[in-house]
Amino acid sequence: MTGAVAETDVPTAPAFTVDGEPLTFVPGQTLAAALVASGRVAWRTTRGGQRPRGIFCGIGVCYDCLVTVDGRRGQRACLVRARAGMAVTTGEGDDG
Amino acid sequence: MAEPQDLGGLPATREPHDLVVVGAGPAGMAAAATALDGGLRVALVDAGSALGGQFWRHPPDDVRDAVPTEDLHHDLRTYRTLRATLAAHERTGRLTLLLDHHVWTTARAADGFTVHAVDRGRPPAERALVLRAPAVLVATGAYDRQLPFPGWDLPGVLTAGGLQSLLKGGGVVAGRRVVLGGTGPFLLPVAAALAARGAEVVAVCEAAAPSAWLRHPAPLLRNPAKWAEAAGYAGTLARYRIPVRTRTGIVGAEGEGRVAVVRTASLGADGAPLPGTERRIEADTVGVGWGFVPQLDLLLPLGCDLADAGDGTTAAAVDAGQRTSVPGLYAAGETCGVGGAALALSEGRVAAVSVLTDLAAPGRPGVRPLAAERRSVARHRAFARAMAQAHPVPGNWSAWLTDDTTVCRCEEVTAGAVRAAGVDGPATGHRQVKQLTRAGMGWCQGRMCGPAVHCLVADRAEPYTSAERLIATPVTLGALADSSALPAGDTPTEPT
Ligand SMILES: Cc1cc2nc3c(=O)[nH]c(=O)nc-3n(C[C@H](O)[C@H](O)[C@H](O)COP(=O)(O)OP(=O)(O)OC[C@H]3O[C@@H](n4cnc5c(N)ncnc54)[C@H](O)[C@@H]3O)c2cc1C
Numbered sequence: 001m002t003g004a005v006a007e008t009d010v011p012t013a014p015a016f017t018v019d020g021e022p023l024t025f026v027p028g029q030t031l032a033a034a035l036v037a038s039g040r041v042a043w044r045t046t047r048g049g050q051r052p053r054g055i056f057c058g059i060g061v062c063y064d065c066l067v068t069v070d071g072r073r074g075q076r077a078c079l080v081r082a083r084a085g086m087a088v089t090t091g092e093g094d095d096g
Numbered sequence: 097m098a099e100p101q102d103l104g105g106l107p108a109t110r111e112p113h114d115l116v117v118v119g120a121g122p123a124g125m126a127a128a129a130t131a132l133d134g135g136l137r138v139a140l141v142d143a144g145s146a147l148g149g150q151f152w153r154h155p156p157d158d159v160r161d162a163v164p165t166e167d168l169h170h171d172l173r174t175y176r177t178l179r180a181t182l183a184a185h186e187r188t189g190r191l192t193l194l195l196d197h198h199v200w201t202t203a204r205a206a207d208g209f210t211v212h213a214v215d216r217g218r219p220p221a222e223r224a225l226v227l228r229a230p231a232v233l234v235a236t237g238a239y240d241r242q243l244p245f246p247g248w249d250l251p252g253v254l255t256a257g258g259l260q261s262l263l264k265g266g267g268v269v270a271g272r273r274v275v276l277g278g279t280g281p282f283l284l285p286v287a288a289a290l291a292a293r294g295a296e297v298v299a300v301c302e303a304a305a306p307s308a309w310l311r312h313p314a315p316l317l318r319n320p321a322k323w324a325e326a327a328g329y330a331g332t333l334a335r336y337r338i339p340v341r342t343r344t345g346i347v348g349a350e351g352e353g354r355v356a357v358v359r360t361a362s363l364g365a366d367g368a369p370l371p372g373t374e375r376r377i378e379a380d381t382v383g384v385g386w387g388f389v390p391q392l393d394l395l396l397p398l399g400c401d402l403a404d405a406g407d408g409t410t411a412a413a414v415d416a417g418q419r420t421s422v423p424g425l426y427a428a429g430e431t432c433g434v435g436g437a438a439l440a441l442s443e444g445r446v447a448a449v450s451v452l453t454d455l456a457a458p459g460r461p462g463v464r465p466l467a468a469e470r471r472s473v474a475r476h477r478a479f480a481r482a483m484a485q486a487h488p489v490p491g492n493w494s495a496w497l498t499d500d501t502t503v504c505r506c507e508e509v510t511a512g513a514v515r516a517a518g519v520d521g522p523a524t525g526h527r528q529v530k531q532l533t534r535a536g537m538g539w540c541q542g543r544m545c546g547p548a549v550h551c552l553v554a555d556r557a558e559p560y561t562s563a564e565r566l567i568a569t570p571v572t573l574g575a576l577a578d579s580s581a582l583p584a585g586d587t588p589t590e591p592t
Pocket residue numbers: 059118119120121122123124141142143144148149150151152197198199200235236237238239240256257258260261282285388391393394428429430431436437440568569
């Protein structure tokens with residue numbers, strides 16, 4: 001990432017929580033972009049084969065990136081814009 | 097599917113509009129600007145948080161400085177001009193710009209159309225909104241075409257467009273060592289953008305032969321701008337020493353929890369991997385794209401005619417004025433066949449002129465500018481067709497599948513299961529295979545596996561048509577609680 005991004009990454013950077021752990025983001029990023037920026041490309045397991053899934057299409061068509069946002073299940077992390085204080089939960093039965 | 101209906105009880109139709117444009121990519125932006133300049137009142141609706149679509153994907157306006165992406169873009173001058181035009185019309189109140197609004201269905205109504213959207217600007221809350229207008233333009237673009245390979249469902253394997261959207265929309269580089277594969281000119285800007293942001297692009301595996309473009313030189317020669325663009329990417333790739341391997345495919349990805357090794361192979365003339373040519377490349381990220389599939393979700397339920405797009409997909413059939421077979425319904429950009437941003441812009445303008453003509457608006461542009469736009473459409477279409485012929489889906493790509501390769505990512509249906517049902521089994525055709533195996537019946541409703549399952553079980557001479565989906569995006573019942581009248585036959589619930 002570029003210097004300009006790093007500059008906003010000071011302690012005051014906004015954060016949401018992922019399964020209770022805070023994750024900072026750059027304003028404007030989607031939940032998926034913030035997760036990928038932190039090195040995570042998977043955050044869910046499939047119902048059948050328990051296979052890890054996360055970001056794939058990046059534009060809302062594949063539904064691999066599902067998370068629960070503030071209690072609402074089945075949200076596409078690549079479409080939801082991150083906001084400070086959001087509570088994101090992953091992994092559990094989000095695949096429908 | 098949807099019948100004309102009484103909408104008396106529905107919420108939130110704002111001031112009357114002459115035209116609703118769905119999709120604010122190059123096509124939708126150009127169409128809206130032209131229609132507004134011609135005097136129409138327009139609603140421009142997009143699911144994204146910023147104007148620009150895929151080509152000009154940007155972070156949302158209010159935070160644009162935090163994520164610099166200017167250098168990743170092309171032709172920003174046109175983008176800025178269109179934005180300024182739209183902003184000026186927004187100030188006069190003739191443009192209603194609805195970003196963060198997903199349109200989940202459109203229906204015919206007595207006096208035109210209803211466009212049903214959900215406002216997702218304040219997630220996770222959702223609010224339903226219905227727009228009505230005598231004319232609707234669908235400019236919803238396309239998505240990456242995927243062909244499965246062993247390991248394509250490992251984390252770290254993304255679509256090429258997905259890598260690009262992370263870069264342009266959020267300033268995020270998905271990995272350190274990237275291998276790109278598939279076919280088509282789009283792999284080059286993705287490679288260039290990744291390299292510009294510090295990723296090491298280890299290889300670009302292009303399935304087509306290097307000489308493929310030479311077979312159809314005429315359309316290429318008539319599009320000098322495309323040469324310049326290609327030369328620009330070639331320069332970038334050379335600068336970063338990114339090797340482009342032609343007649344090469346990604347035939348496997350391996351790793352525990354994330355891709356660690358990519359297997360590539362030389363492809364024979366039929367597209368099957370040649371024995372003994374396999375290489376193993378260490379990489380943490382893979383980007384794959386086999387061209388694009390037009391996004392027809394909103395058009396199919398309205399029953400408009402489709403046309404063979406010439407690249408193995410179907411697209412909206414339109415006349416020279418971008419009119420679909422449904423009166424009052426127009427389509428522009430990649431919904432009419434994949435052809436890039438310049439074509440989308442011209443089609444958007446031509447479509448808007450047709451709307452102005454059909455609604456007898458006073459401010460129609462002169463005959464000459466219209467003729468020039470139509471020539472531009474014809475030139476770019478010819479170019480797109482040449483590109484599609486030069487970058488086909490390889491005939492025998494399925495040779496790299498193993499029986500246990502996942503084909504449908506959602507329902508985890510393997511290639512073996514699809515073949516057992518279709519080729520060797522009782523099912524005849526895509527629809528029956530889908531019912532027998534559940535391939536294409538999960539969350540994505542076949543958007544990812546559809547083209548591949550089609551190749552595996554259907555007549556290859558027939559282009560792939562995406563299944564008719566009743567809704568373009570899952571909508572919660574809560575958002576619709578106040579929408580008493582839904583279009584007949586629609587079930588606004590999430591797929592199971
Ligand atoms: C992920 C991706 C990345 C791409 N990146 C590039 C690139 O970097 N360079 C390049 O040359 N080409 C790129 N392309 C190719 C691209 O499709 C064209 O270049 C160009 O953007 C097409 O313009 P368009 O106006 O037809 O559609 P798009 O630009 O795709 O615009 C369509 C718009 O419609 C919106 N939309 C779709 N469905 C709905 C709905 N139901 N409700 C509301 N809004 C909706 C989308 O949010 C989008 O903004 C990319 C394609 C994809 C899929």
